[in-house]
Amino acid sequence: MNLGSCSNKLIGMDWSKRDGVSDISSSLADFDDQCQFTVDFSRFVVVHGAGSFGHFQASKSGVHKGGLNQPLVKAGFVATRISVTTLNLEIVRALAREGIPSIGMPPYSCGWSTSERNVASADLSGVAKAIDSGFIPVLHGDAVLDDSLGCTILSGDVIIRHLAEHLRPEYVVFLTDVLGVYDRPPTDPNAVLLREIAVDEDGKWSVVKPTPQSMNKQVEITVAAHDTTGGMVTKISEAALIAKLGIDVYIVKAATSHSLKALKGELRHNIPDDWLGTVIRFSR
Amino acid sequence: MNLGSCSNKLIGMDWSKRDGVSDISSSLADFDDQCQFTVDFSRFVVVHGAGSFGHFQASKSGVHKGGLNQPLVKAGFVATRISVTTLNLEIVRALAREGIPSIGMPPYSCGWSTSERNVASADLSGVAKAIDSGFIPVLHGDAVLDDSLGCTILSGDVIIRHLAEHLRPEYVVFLTDVLGVYDRPPTDPNAVLLREIAVDEDGKWSVVKPTPQSMNKQVEITVAAHDTTGGMVTKISEAALIAKLGIDVYIVKAATSHSLKALKGELRHNIPDDWLGTVIRFSR
Known part of the structure; x- marks a missing residue:
């Protein structure tokens, strides 16, 4: 990716405090009038899996097998989503620190749901709109509602395929x-x-x-x-x-x-x- | 809220590790066969503001005034979203630890956008579906795309009003x-x-x-x-x-x-x- 840069200086986009120190001051200093800042990079979508996040919560409670009316599955659904969105946020922040205008788009909240584990709905226009606005959408494997099973796990691999079918990347x-x-x-x-x-x-x-x-x-x-x-x-x-x-x-x-x-x-x-x-x- | 309980024991739904210790084992032990666990509570939606999160990033960069083509606004948009979703995740986790099946639904990713700062689109069916599935959706003030301004800040107060108009809470x-x-x-x-x-x-x-x-x-x-x-x-x-x-x-x-x-x-x-x-x- 050809990143936007200002005199080859990185434009950090995570202005959160870390250990009590915010990097917003140094970031803001980069945005002065002299700055030949251009945001000119490839149009990209990032999809990540769960890695060590989520899988444990999902498999212990059986979220992938459905049955949302069972307390354990319901609790596992909540626990899985907390775990994978925690990872998503860390990835978005890591990208933002490198000057990549990343936007977390957790599939559950972006309207992704399944029917017998196949993608039944997905707000692809939101992903396209984020790209058109110059952002890098960051999706991930997630716990989602399933029309027939109640719930299941939608893997990042299936998300990539669905995005590829509709957004037709190179x-x-x-x-x-x-x-x-x-x-x-x-x-x-x-x-x-x-x-x-x-x-x-x-x-x-x-x-x-x-x-x-x-x-x-x-x-x-x-x-x-x-x-x-x-x-x-x-x-x-x-x-x-x-x-x-x-x-x-x-x-x-x-x-x-x-x-x-x-x-x-x-x-x-x-x-x-x-x-x-x-x-x-x-x-x- | 009348929370689901098992022998008056709390069913934690945040199974993330804290300081290297996961509370999943104790949580899973609560789900044995003897457990008269019922998830029987009021239908609720939680909307939170940004508090000390987000406002600083938004006001410093002028995200609320729009102009997404300006590097500072764009970076501020990313920084604001990171900040408010960090808070959202903490609130979801805090609720989950108390046994409330909360689901983070960041408005940007849930398809909320504005036109001249008025709500232009919002995936209310996703919120309704989450409630019907027995979850507590947790929304928040967020940076969103605006048809005319490019972007703006959608406040939690406006979100509550829009939800109230369409979901008609008591x-x-x-x-x-x-x-x-x-x-x-x-x-x-x-x-x-x-x-x-x-x-x-x-x-x-x-x-x-x-x-x-x-x-x-x-x-x-x-x-x-x-x-x-x-x-x-x-x-x-x-x-x-x-x-x-x-x-x-x-x-x-x-x-x-x-x-x-x-x-x-x-x-x-x-x-x-x-x-x-x-x-x-x-x-x-």
Whole structure:
């Protein structure tokens, strides 16, 4: 992202006090008349998962299975939302401190709801309007109401796919803590990084690179017990659905040169041989 | 509020870790099979202002005056939203710890926007749905997009009035840090508490109790310099608009027996002489 800057100085947008000290004075000093401040950056939407937030509250109470009339589920719904919105706020603040005009848009409050776990409603116009106003909307996996189950957990992966379907971004990047998708758990020393996955008309996906001959193995995917939304399985199948729209998806390790290339859109026409990650593409 | 309880034990709904200790274990223990847990309380909406949060960020950057294309306003918009959503989360957590199934619904993300500072859109169905699902929606004064100004500050008082118009509650309680509305700043030792204010068909309001003869004075209202949304003036005029709908409004000091009476709805048919506060009513 090409961030707005003033004499290459960062314009902090989190003016909250930290340890009793507000950084508003230094921030305001940046806005003087001499300042050639331009807010000129790519149009972006950020969607984050719950990480260590939310999953525990959700799985302990069974929010993902519904049944809002049960006290435990109801309490878990409240507890899950508190946990994921706490994380959302921290992410919004971290982005704002870097001068990114981020706006938290918790899906529950943005009118997202599901029916049998499929997205039934979502205020996409609000997301579009925030982007048009020059903001970066920050959504997240959330506990939502479900028409048939009462409630469930809407994963960030499903949100990304729904946004992609309607907002038609140029590309989608999944940031994760490993280099990409492997043929088995990446902790396995023999795990092979899948460099390219092709999705066909029927939504079926197959590994293109490395070539199946060189692998000659079944892809094995596991899901962590606490993950209420399907872990890597959901991630890949949602990514495949996005790719089917003709939108390339990059699954890549956060905070690496590989993810930076993906985020900048540098991989759209040519993927260099030294790039490490997984690209999921529609094979016409 | 008649809270759900289990053997008179509180059911905490904030399972976040505090100082590294999660209270989820003790909370989960409350949900055993023996538990006669009932969630049976009044249908409520909570709207809070910004207090020491938000006002400073908003007034320093002029978010209330609009002009989102100016870097300072844009940064202030982001900073204001971070500040008010931080407060919202703290209030949601405080309520959840007391067993109240509260759900944060920040107006910006709930689709509230304005046109020339008047509410232009608001997702009231989301608020109604949350109430119907047994939750207590918690809204707040927020920075929002404005069709003509670009952006502005939507005060909690205006939100309450808009909700009252559409959800038609039995009564509305404004909790504040003084006993009610006075005829001049309550710090003035001669300030007189206005016990009853009548609103007529034209929306004009007049003091009924104490009787004008016994006061024989003009009511004087001041607004704090940092208050971007009009302070007590906005509060009273919005309260008058609510009263005009035939909905009684009580302005009362928080955390007193007087506010408890108001919140419980005990004042609807008869206001005891020892009750201290201001009631604003429609005089037909």
